[in-house]
Amino acid sequence: MGQTLTEKILDDHLVEGELVPGEEIGIEIDQVLTQDTTGTMVWLQFEALELDEVQTELAAQYCDHQTYQFDFKNTDDHRFLRSAAGTYGAHFSRPGNGICHNVHKENFAAPGKTLLGSDSHTPTPGGLGQLAIGAGGLDISVAMGGGAYYVEMPEVVNIRLEGELPEWATAKDVILEMLRRLSVKGGVGKVFEYTGPGAETLTVPERTTITNMGTELGATSSIFGTDEKTRDYLARQGREDEYVELAPDEDAEYADEITIDLSDLEPLIAKPSMPDNVVPVREVAGESVEQVIVGSCTNGGYEDILPAAKMVKGREINKKTEMIVAPGSKQASEILARQGWTAEMMAAGVNFSEATCGACIGIGHVPASDSVSLRTFNRNFEGRSGIEDDNVYLCSPEVAAAAAIKGEIIDPRDLADELGDLEAPGIELPDAYDGSKADLITPEEAVDDELVKGPNIGNAPIGEPLGADIAGEVLLKMEDNITTDHIIPATSDILKYRSNIEKLSEFTLSRVDETFAQRAMDSGTGVLVAGENYGQGSSREHAAMCPQYLGIEAVLAQSFARIHKANLFNFGILPLAIDEETYAKFEQGDDVEVVTDVAEAVEAGETEFTVRVNDDWEATATLDASERERRILKAGGKLRLTKEQYEQE
Numbered sequence: 250m251g252q253t254l255t256e257k258i259l260d261d262h263l264v265e266g267e268l269v270p271g272e273e274i275g276i277e278i279d280q281v282l283t284q285d286t287t288g289t290m291v292w293l294q295f296e297a298l299e300l301d302e303v304q305t306e307l308a309a310q311y312c313d314h315q316t317y318q319f320d321f322k323n324t325d326d327h328r329f330l331r332s333a334a335g336t337y338g339a340h341f342s343r344p345g346n347g348i349c350h351n352v353h354k355e356n357f358a359a360p361g362k363t364l365l366g367s368d369s370h371t372p373t374p375g376g377l378g379q380l381a382i383g384a385g386g387l388d389i390s391v392a393m394g395g396g397a398y399y400v401e402m403p404e405v406v407n408i409r410l411e412g413e414l415p416e417w418a419t420a421k422d423v424i425l426e427m428l429r430r431l432s433v434k435g436g437v438g439k440v441f442e443y444t445g446p447g448a449e450t451l452t453v454p455e456r457t458t459i460t461n462m463g464t465e466l467g468a469t470s471s472i473f474g475t476d477e478k479t480r481d482y483l484a485r486q487g488r489e490d491e492y493v494e495l496a497p498d499e500d501a502e503y504a505d506e507i508t509i510d511l512s513d514l515e516p517l518i519a520k521p522s523m524p525d526n527v528v529p530v531r532e533v534a535g536e537s538v539e540q541v542i543v544g545s546c547t548n549g550g551y552e553d554i555l556p557a558a559k560m561v562k563g564r565e566i567n568k569k570t571e572m573i574v575a576p577g578s579k580q581a582s583e584i585l586a587r588q589g590w591t592a593e594m595m596a597a598g599v600n601f602s603e604a605t606c607g608a609c610i611g612i613g614h615v616p617a618s619d620s621v622s623l624r625t626f627n628r629n630f631e632g633r634s635g636i637e638d639d640n641v642y643l644c645s646p647e648v649a650a651a652a653a654i655k656g657e658i659i660d661p662r663d664l665a666d667e668l669g670d671l672e673a674p675g676i677e678l679p680d681a682y683d684g685s686k687a688d689l690i691t692p693e694e695a696v697d698d699e700l701v702k703g704p705n706i707g708n709a710p711i712g713e714p715l716g717a718d719i720a721g722e723v724l725l726k727m728e729d730n731i732t733t734d735h736i737i738p739a740t741s742d743i744l745k746y747r748s749n750i751e752k753l754s755e756f757t758l759s760r761v762d763e764t765f766a767q768r769a770m771d772s773g774t775g776v777l778v779a780g781e782n783y784g785q786g787s788s789r790e791h792a793a794m795c796p797q798y799l800g801i802e803a804v805l806a807q808s809f810a811r812i813h814k815a816n817l818f819n820f821g822i823l824p825l826a827i828d829e830e831t832y833a834k835f836e837q838g839d840d841v842e843v844v845t846d847v848a849e850a851v852e853a854g855e856t857e858f859t860v861r862v863n864d865d866w867e868a869t870a871t872l873d874a875s876e877r878e879r880r881i882l883k884a885g886g887k888l889r890l891t892k893e894q895y896e897q898e
């Protein structure tokens with residue numbers, strides 16, 4: 250039987266297990282990437298493992314999430330990250346050089362290689378045939394030390410693209426259409442493999458917009474095969490020698506197949522406050538817009554900003570609307586500036602941000618209260634923009650620019666009819682991506698050879714081995730779709746403590762209940778109860794590390810998001826699945842006791858755990874864990890286990 254492209258790459262990298270969907274496999278990792286908010290812990294954990302240098306083919310440390318220096322903490326973190334990259338042999342991308350996914354795509358992403366990154370949008374380079382997976386920081390530390398990465402073998406789904414995008418429809422509309430059809434849970438346990446004649450019509454930057462936002466579907470990864478478009482992109486980046494031809498076998502068998510006819514697509518938009526709340530733009534036309542932002546790792550490339558630039562050139566942004574361009578990389582902004590597009594946009598009234606995540610995580614450009622903001626980003630979870638009751642819509646750069654011109658949401662086709670002289674900009678790549686590499690420091694150019702830690706940088710916490718008892722109060726009962734932003738908000742006033750777990754823990758779940766952290770500290774132990782899809786969103790391992798630090802021993806949820814569940818194991822917290830009826834019966838404040846010797850049951854491979862509540866009723870909770878995950882739980886987390894293993898070697 251033929252293989253899918255995903256299976257071929259996994260097969261090439263397999264070190265443990267079999268490629269059977271749902272079974273755990275261990276794979277070798279070629280490249281790793283990490284960013285500044287997750288990176289400090291990655292390196293502190295790498296330090297705790299007492300290894301001398303990075304063992305993967307390539308490691309890259311980016312500074313993109315917290316590039317604004319409000320006080321010394323971010324600057325100290327950046328200095329620490331540069332020192333860690335230099336000490337251990339990783340590339341270092343300076344703050345302002347761009348978002349990790351964009352800069353990685355430009356400089357390092359390579360077809361056929363595996364990439365593990367401590368950021369949930371790591372699958373972005375799937376658009377050029379790289380199998381890229383987002384994971385927790387500790388997984389990155391272990392992979393950098395040469396350890397395998399363990400993941401459930403995903404189902405591979407064929408997304409067959411037919412036809413060609415009509416004018417004004419874009420790659421963003423392809424992924425919004427996927428979200429409209431499949432929802433934010435539709436990709437859990439899956440890799441989406443894009444094939445068919447429609448895929449061949451898309452350029453690499455269009456493909457990476459789609460693979461980037463596969464994360465919003467909950468997918469393990471998304472990938473395209475390679476072809477002349479891939480070779481062409483790599484050639485323009487000066488890396489044609491890294492081209493490898495990759496395709497699924499003709500008789501490859503997929504778990505499922507979905508067909509999208511590109512020629513049927515029209516401009517779409519995700520309404521507040523979920524990326525799958527997708528409707529045609531015309532359905533929400535007329536809504537007044539106060540802010541428009543073009544940028545982020547989804548649509549912050551040269552090819553994304555250029556269409557907006559072409560649309561606003563020679564016009565003026567509506568007086569009641571502010572338009573901001575936040576480039577995904579300095580390479581993109583440098584080329585746009587050299588070509589004169591930056592000046593054209595400035596003349597039209599556009600403001601520029603440095604190449605950073607910025608507004609995507611509520612750092613700068615917070616929308617006005619009770620206002621509409623249109624963004625080309627990938628997620629619009631409530632409060633992520635930095636204001637609780639935000640109204641963030643997600644769309645293509647074309648739809649964003651049309652709204653900036655009109656001052657209200659409008660289908661760009663209708664704006665073109667209204668204005669008479671507005672042409673569909675289409676997609677255009679520069680002849681050469683000839684931006685400077687001044688902000689990239691290679692391992693050979695390293696300026697540090699030892700770690701430099703400021704006063705806000707602590708140590709990686711190491712958990713305690715699992716005991717016999719889990720008993721405590723339900724400290725919080727939460728609803729469906731709790732995100733990692735709810736657990737540890739990514740806003741600058743909080744995330745500046747990312748390297749100081751004791752302080753950061755005080756903010757745990759503060760967006761759900763401000764009293765939670767204090768109550769957890771007072772009780773010293775306890776459990777959490779949640780609905781479906783607990784921990785969706787980012788790979789932020791602080792969302793497991795801080796609850797562990799506060800003494801949370803188990804999370805009882807109807808279901809878990811993939812990366813977060815792995816993070817719960819990694820930090821020694823039991824992820825127990827409960828059914829809807831049990832969830833409904835739980836109340837905050839209930840006394841919960843797991844009626845068995847937990848450490849023994851975990852070791853023995855038990856899957857069902859009886860939970861006694863208030864000495865009154867009992868329910869069954871399920872532990873779905875591999876043997877390896879059970880070993881991690883038992884040891885008190887992956888850091889302690891890995892350290893013990895290295896010490897024994």
Ligand code: F3S
Pocket residue numbers: 314348349350368370545546547605606609610627
């Ligand atoms: Fe940054 Fe937002 Fe992408 S935080 S990595 S631009 S999703």
